[in-house]
Amino acid sequence: MVYHIIAGLCALLLSMLGGYTLLPVLKKLRVGQTINELGPQNHMAKQGALTMGGVSFLAAGLLCSLAFGFRYKNDHGQLLLYCVLCTLSFGLVGFVDDYLKVVRHRSEGLTVKQKLLPQIVLAIVFAVIAYASDSIGSGIMLPFTSKRLELGVFYIPVAAFVIVAVDNSANILDGLDGLLSSNSSIAFAAMSAYATYTGIVTQNGSLMNTGVFCLCMCAAVFGFLRYNTHPAKMFMGDVGSLGIGGALAAVSIVSGSMLMLPFMLVTMMISSLSDFAQVIYMRRHHGRKLMRMSPLHHHLELGGMPETHVVSLYSTITLIGCAAAFILFM
Amino acid sequence: MVYHIIAGLCALLLSMLGGYTLLPVLKKLRVGQTINELGPQNHMAKQGALTMGGVSFLAAGLLCSLAFGFRYKNDHGQLLLYCVLCTLSFGLVGFVDDYLKVVRHRSEGLTVKQKLLPQIVLAIVFAVIAYASDSIGSGIMLPFTSKRLELGVFYIPVAAFVIVAVDNSANILDGLDGLLSSNSSIAFAAMSAYATYTGIVTQNGSLMNTGVFCLCMCAAVFGFLRYNTHPAKMFMGDVGSLGIGGALAAVSIVSGSMLMLPFMLVTMMISSLSDFAQVIYMRRHHGRKLMRMSPLHHHLELGGMPETHVVSLYSTITLIGCAAAFILFM
Numbered sequence: 001m002v003y004h005i006i007a008g009l010c011a012l013l014l015s016m017l018g019g020y021t022l023l024p025v026l027k028k029l030r031v032g033q034t035i036n037e038l039g040p041q042n043h044m045a046k047q048g049a050l051t052m053g054g055v056s057f058l059a060a061g062l063l064c065s066l067a068f069g070f071r072y073k074n075d076h077g078q079l080l081l082y083c084v085l086c087t088l089s090f091g092l093v094g095f096v097d098d099y100l101k102v103v104r105h106r107s108e109g110l111t112v113k114q115k116l117l118p119q120i121v122l123a124i125v126f127a128v129i130a131y132a133s134d135s136i137g138s139g140i141m142l143p144f145t146s147k148r149l150e151l152g153v154f155y156i157p158v159a160a161f162v163i164v165a166v167d168n169s170a171n172i173l174d175g176l177d178g179l180l181s182s183n184s185s186i187a188f189a190a191m192s193a194y195a196t197y198t199g200i201v202t203q204n205g206s207l208m209n210t211g212v213f214c215l216c217m218c219a220a221v222f223g224f225l226r227y228n229t230h231p232a233k234m235f236m237g238d239v240g241s242l243g244i245g246g247a248l249a250a251v252s253i254v255s256g257s258m259l260m261l262p263f264m265l266v267t268m269m270i271s272s273l274s275d276f277a278q279v280i281y282m283r284r285h286h287g288r289k290l291m292r293m294s295p296l297h298h299h300l301e302l303g304g305m306p307e308t309h310v311v312s313l314y315s316t317i318t319l320i321g322c323a324a325a326f327i328l329f330m
Numbered sequence: 331m332v333y334h335i336i337a338g339l340c341a342l343l344l345s346m347l348g349g350y351t352l353l354p355v356l357k358k359l360r361v362g363q364t365i366n367e368l369g370p371q372n373h374m375a376k377q378g379a380l381t382m383g384g385v386s387f388l389a390a391g392l393l394c395s396l397a398f399g400f401r402y403k404n405d406h407g408q409l410l411l412y413c414v415l416c417t418l419s420f421g422l423v424g425f426v427d428d429y430l431k432v433v434r435h436r437s438e439g440l441t442v443k444q445k446l447l448p449q450i451v452l453a454i455v456f457a458v459i460a461y462a463s464d465s466i467g468s469g470i471m472l473p474f475t476s477k478r479l480e481l482g483v484f485y486i487p488v489a490a491f492v493i494v495a496v497d498n499s500a501n502i503l504d505g506l507d508g509l510l511s512s513n514s515s516i517a518f519a520a521m522s523a524y525a526t527y528t529g530i531v532t533q534n535g536s537l538m539n540t541g542v543f544c545l546c547m548c549a550a551v552f553g554f555l556r557y558n559t560h561p562a563k564m565f566m567g568d569v570g571s572l573g574i575g576g577a578l579a580a581v582s583i584v585s586g587s588m589l590m591l592p593f594m595l596v597t598m599m600i601s602s603l604s605d606f607a608q609v610i611y612m613r614r615h616h617g618r619k620l621m622r623m624s625p626l627h628h629h630l631e632l633g634g635m636p637e638t639h640v641v642s643l644y645s646t647i648t649l650i651g652c653a654a655a656f657i658l659f660m
Contacts, residue, residue, distance in 0.1 A: 002656065222649070231639075308559050
């Protein structure tokens with residue numbers, strides 16, 4: 001318990017220190033966010049705010065995970081390394097995208113296809129690794145029971161889909177100051193509690209190490225809120241949002257808790273689905289819009305809800321989702 | 331574990347529902363906050379925002395505590411009732427103050443003496459009750475050991491001082507939108523973890539019930555953030571801040587964790603001390619000011635830090651303080 005707390009505290013302090021160091025560097029390199037012209041009008045004021053801040057909390061979270069995550073008896077740290085590698089890989093895809101945006105000074109960066117393709121490839125690779133690994137396997141936990149459902153070879157497409165879906169949903173949720181940071185920090189905290197608790201109950205040291213990983217990520221992302229709270233000094237960029245998505249997906253895979261994701265990441269799911277709903281509605285109704293702007297958080301914002309209130313509302317919903325996940329699965 | 335979560339979830343939902351119901355009532359009764367003319371200039375914009383919102387989360391937190399807090403084997407719920415009564419009593423002092431403000435439409439309400447006197451009397455009463463009670467006693471936990479230091483009859487002035495100090499500090503910290511709500515919600519969560527953990531380790535059902543109380547208060551105050559996040563629709567008023575102070579002090583007394591308070595409530599302590607420092611400095615330096623305005627959060631705000639950033643900074647410091655308290659005392 002105290003060990004977990006020390007690990008989290010280190011990640012928090014390191015993340016704040018990292019952000020503090022990164023800010024002037026980004027300023028010097030002029031790594032400004034080029035605000036999407038399709039976003040809400042008042043977001044144009046954010047033009048020039050710094051981006052790629054995700055680098056600082058990913059570094060802090062992953063370093064502390066590696067420093068503290070091998071304490072409990074385990075299968076040579078396989079689960080932890082899986083999580084770290086998955087986070088890094090997807091963070092890297094985001095990094096390339098951000099880098100292109102900064103160099104080209106355009107809001108787009110990679111095209112949708114260029115961004116989705118490496119994600120799908122990576123997702124399949126990580127799904128296969130999970131399937132082939134003895135310590136992860138092809139089972140998912142079912143609600144109301146402590147039984148695992150074995151999916152066999154079908155596990156691969158399911159896991160790959162979950163990775164791509166979570167990663168893109170995290171990317172979509174990252175639209176308001178502090179929105180993704182606060183929501184994912186809560187989700188990481190809940191995942192940490194779940195992994196640690198399950199690890200203790202089942203005497204599985206690997207899961208307890210995964211709990212340390214989640215807590216480090218939770219604290220690192222929370223530390224980033226120092227710079228990301230409205231009005232934000234720094235955005236996390238795709239490197240941050242895709243990294244967070246990769247980490248969340250990886251943790252759900254190694255702990256077999258993929259079915260908990262619709263609850264814990266309920267706000268991410270809402271964002272993605274609202275995006276789809278908008279597109280489908282517009283196609284069916286000759287361009288008429290379902291929402292003022294998708295995803296839903298922009299719709300709420302344009303409806304007059306202050307940005308800070310949307311963030312607070314979403315955080316509360318995430319917290320309720322996490323509570324629901326615990327009630328169903330513990 | 332699941333039981334705790336259900337209790338917290340109920341308190342969260344009830345608190346949000348309570349706030350939702352209270353808002354139109356307060357609006358109808360015109361229970362507007364009369365902003366202190368001595369506060370920062372831009373706070374005059376808050377004139378007319380609703381106050382006494384604390385009623386909703388106190389009701390939600392206390393009702394859920396009473397509904398869920400008697401589960402574990404215990405000494406006829408003495409500890410829980412102590413916490414509930416202490417919260418209620420101090421909340422009542424705040425209620426009277428708020429009520430007078432609303433009726434008289436002046437920022438002052440009770441004079442300082444009129445407000446402090448009942449608090450001191452109540453504090454002594456609750457300190458004596460704690461001292462006389464078999465299940466609370468006159469000991470406080472020491473750091474780095476799991477030993478209790480018995481204070482004997484000196485426990486009474488110490489506990490009374492702690493109650494008055496915490497209560498007034500909570501009142502002082504309640505100066506920005508969401509500041510006290512977020513900080514105290516974190517402190518309640520930490521206290522819940524401490525009480526529950528200690529309860530499990532020492533097989534003390536009463537402490538586990540206290541853990542439920544803290545979690546209900548944490549969730550209720552978090553739910554209030556829906557209305558209290560910047561820009562706030564509703565302030566908690568003295569009924570809320572004094573109630574929160576009473577609850578925090580009571581929990582530290584029944585769990586013997588008074589020495590943890592300087593860590594868990596570090597931001598409250600900073601606020602109070604900065605107030606004292608300002609007054610003493612002005613006396614010694616012929617009216618020259620130490621800070622732009624005391625307490626410190628107004629100083630930071632007037633220095634150009636956005637209100638939301640002060641809240642985020644303070645929350646982070648509280649979180650670090652709670653981590654430090656765990657490391658020292660667990």
